[in-house]
Amino acid sequence: MDAKTGVFVGIDVSKQRLDVHVRPTGESFVVARADEALAGLVAPLGALAPQLIVLEATGGLQVKVAAALAAAGLPVAVVNPRQVRDFARAIGRLAKTDSIDAEVIARFAEAVRPEPRPLPTTAAQMLAALVARKCELVALRTAEKNRRRHAAADFVRRDLDASIEALARRIDALDQEIDQQVKGSPIWLARENLLKSVPGVGPGLARTLIAELPELGRLGRRKIAALVGVAPFNRDRGTLRGKRTIWGGRAAVRAILYMAAVSAARCNPAIAALYKRLRSAGKPAKVALTACMRKLLTILNAILRNQQPWQPA
Numbered sequence: 001m002d003a004k005t006g007v008f009v010g011i012d013v014s015k016q017r018l019d020v021h022v023r024p025t026g027e028s029f030v031v032a033r034a035d036e037a038l039a040g041l042v043a044p045l046g047a048l049a050p051q052l053i054v055l056e057a058t059g060g061l062q063v064k065v066a067a068a069l070a071a072a073g074l075p076v077a078v079v080n081p082r083q084v085r086d087f088a089r090a091i092g093r094l095a096k097t098d099s100i101d102a103e104v105i106a107r108f109a110e111a112v113r114p115e116p117r118p119l120p121t122t123a124a125q126m127l128a129a130l131v132a133r134k135c136e137l138v139a140l141r142t143a144e145k146n147r148r149r150h151a152a153a154d155f156v157r158r159d160l161d162a163s164i165e166a167l168a169r170r171i172d173a174l175d176q177e178i179d180q181q182v183k184g185s186p187i188w189l190a191r192e193n194l195l196k197s198v199p200g201v202g203p204g205l206a207r208t209l210i211a212e213l214p215e216l217g218r219l220g221r222r223k224i225a226a227l228v229g230v231a232p233f234n235r236d237r238g239t240l241r242g243k244r245t246i247w248g249g250r251a252a253v254r255a256i257l258y259m260a261a262v263s264a265a266r267c268n269p270a271i272a273a274l275y276k277r278l279r280s281a282g283k284p285a286k287v288a289l290t291a292c293m294r295k296l297l298t299i300l301n302a303i304l305r306n307q308q309p310w311q312p313a
Helices: 039-048 064-071 082-092 096-114 124-149 154-183 186-196 203-212 219-227 251-267 269-280 285-306
Strands: 008-013 017-023 028-032 051-058 078-081
Touching: 008 039, 008 096, 017 039, 017 096, 028 039, 028 096, 039 064, 051 096, 064 078, 078 082, 082 096, 082 269, 096 124, 124 154, 124 203, 124 251, 154 186, 154 203, 186 285, 203 251, 219 251, 219 285, 251 269, 251 285, 269 285
Parallel strands: 008 051, 051 078
Antiparallel strands: 008 017, 017 028
């Protein structure tokens, strides 16, 4: 088949099985998700020579499936489920079953054609899992600290103190493991050193970017800003000019980038000058900090692209 009539495959991944739909033939079949059954997925799809296979990111369930397909040399794209849901609403497919979802994903692949990207290595997946777990524990510790402020009973305060201390020990252990992972990879260590050369960037942001944003340094500034979710989107209609807002993107990266922007607005001359200028122009603090996040991300993207550390002006 030529490029216009190529084969596009959608796979809906659940805990027990994989529902597969092929476009434009309409063929569909089901495969168990167990590791030993993946050969029953790879072989028939390899025979079809698909132009693109699309899966949704479903909390890690898709990882082994995508890895098996990529290892067989098949073009795979893992997409945000929200994109597929919006597409389903746009084409009027409101019903939802596993087989229907697979068909919608295949139609999405055929119509949108997301770009296949290299899958993370096993080591990269391990680092991402460690960083994600640390973020979860930090959030738990923050919640416990907030409860501690309002606790009235002595026993409850002591219990919360014990919980906070235990979480701190677990976070320290994860930090040590993440440190070993990064220092064990010359490439990651070099990237971390380049990122930390920027004032306001500490190991937390640097390692989160290495784990959660491998595209950094490989995309243009507009694309990387949109990927993280710090690019403002227009909300205009007719003569109405609505407020520009940010949305979507990688929340974990955006959260720690915000904290780094707060720090950089004090100690990084380029970011501090931008923040001061926007505040002097009457922009709200949150709007100014969002612009600082985008500026900081642009700087980091350029540093990794050029493989040159921060150079003060």
